[in-house]
Amino acid sequence: MAQAQTLSRNQQIVLDIIEKSKGPLKAYSILFNVQKKGINAPQQIYRALDKLIEMGKIHKIESKNAFVACRSSDCEISKATAFSICESCEMVDEISDAKLSKYLSSFNHRKGMKFKRFNLEFFGLCKKCK
Amino acid sequence: MAQAQTLSRNQQIVLDIIEKSKGPLKAYSILFNVQKKGINAPQQIYRALDKLIEMGKIHKIESKNAFVACRSSDCEISKATAFSICESCEMVDEISDAKLSKYLSSFNHRKGMKFKRFNLEFFGLCKKCK
DNA sequence: TAACATCTGTTATAATATAACATTTTAACC
DNA sequence: GGTTAAAATGTTATATTATAACAGATGTTA
Missing domain, CATH: 1.10.10.10 (Winged helix-like DNA-binding domain superfamily/Winged helix DNA-binding domain)
Known part of the structure; x- marks a missing residue:
């Protein structure tokens, strides 16, 4: 693979x-x-x-x-992905934010599950559509 | 509505x-x-x-x-959702973590988009499947 | 070249989701 | 109660997204 x-x-x-x-x-x-x-x-x-x-x-x-x-080099082969999605024009932008990625990668659920991967999708209106 | x-x-x-x-x-x-x-x-x-x-x-x-x-009262009518998903048994658990939710709700993309909503999905192996 | 994995082409079908229209029920108001 | 508007229902048909299954071709690597 x-x-x-x-x-x-x-x-x-x-x-x-x-x-x-x-x-x-x-x-x-x-x-x-x-x-x-x-x-x-x-x-x-x-x-x-x-x-x-x-x-x-x-x-x-x-x-x-x-x-x-993929426009980002630090998404670690899709183990940590985040996107910004405009609900009006459907534009999608990959978010590469080291702090966010670090925060989520080290997030641990209290129920004892260890995460290998996450995907985050934000929705809103982009600059143009606002 | x-x-x-x-x-x-x-x-x-x-x-x-x-x-x-x-x-x-x-x-x-x-x-x-x-x-x-x-x-x-x-x-x-x-x-x-x-x-x-x-x-x-x-x-x-x-x-x-x-x-x-929905098992959580603080997901604010689906504006801020997070889930933990086991890749083996397909179990899904809603994460309600005030800190996480606050962190993500106040996250702002540098490209000027204001988010109204997010959805986060974590993947891994649950306790039983580990 | 043998052996094995990967990729390809193809037909068929499964699984997920919406369009469109006619009717009925519910809720709100006079 | 009677009127109206909004919401929900029932139904048929169809669109959209995705996988199964099989046969053959190509490409590594020993």
């Missing part, structure tokens, strides 16, 4: 599209965008997405079932 | 099932469980779920597309 760098053809195609996009992309919207490149089936997209997530190249925005490229 | 207390028939049926459940429930699993009570269609479930979420009676676990009853 999580190889250093080599991406397969389909993985590269999918990553390119996500990286070029200004906002989060949904799986089927990616699919429609790559049909000209010979990718025809959802499976092919979902497989690439799964691997890209494992590698930490992209993240899934759970509340939107959509995917964004 | 978000009336004080009165639940409609369907809302009450759905809430009852979720409250009785030990773990998170999925919409279609709720549906199968209430067909004996005359609820036959997904719409009826999703409508009840939407209202119950508005009222703060239940929460959606975004990473699982599942629903849990």
Whole structure:
């Protein structure tokens, strides 16, 4: 899992599209965008997405079932992710805040569970939409 | 929206099932469980779920597309939710930690966005599964 | 080249969620 | 009580998101 760098053809195609996009992309919207490149089936997209997530190249925005490229180098292969989401324009911005990340990474639930990973999603209105 | 207390028939049926459940429930699993009570269609479930979420009676676990009853009085009608999720047994526990909630509620993104709401999901192995 | 893992292509289907419309119930007000 | 408006219901159909299962191709690595 999580190889250093080599991406397969389909993985590269999918990553390119996500990286070029200004906002989060949904799986089927990616699919429609790559049909000209010979990718025809959802499976092919979902497989690439799964691997890209494992590698930490992209993240899934759970509340939107959509995917964004990772812009942060310190999210530790998706173990500690935080996003700011505009409820009006749907913009998503990855938050990389060392203090926040440290605070949450060291947070321990009193019921004795040790956390390996977290995902935080903030919602509001972005500057433009306010 | 978000009336004080009165639940409609369907809302009450759905809430009852979720409250009785030990773990998170999925919409279609709720549906199968209430067909004996005359609820036959997904719409009826999703409508009840939407209202119950508005009222703060239940929460959606975004990473699982599942629903849990709210056990916390200080989640401020779902404006500030945090959960602990076991990756093995799928147990979900609502975290109500005043410090955490305060810290996150007052967190401000440097890019000028003011947050109205957040959802935090921690993943790990629960006591039993460790 | 043998062996093994990974990636690919494909068809089919499962699981999650919403649209749209007709009707009924409830709540609020006169 | 009668009127009205809002909320909830029932129903059919469909959209959206995601996985199963299988066969073949490609790519490491010994």
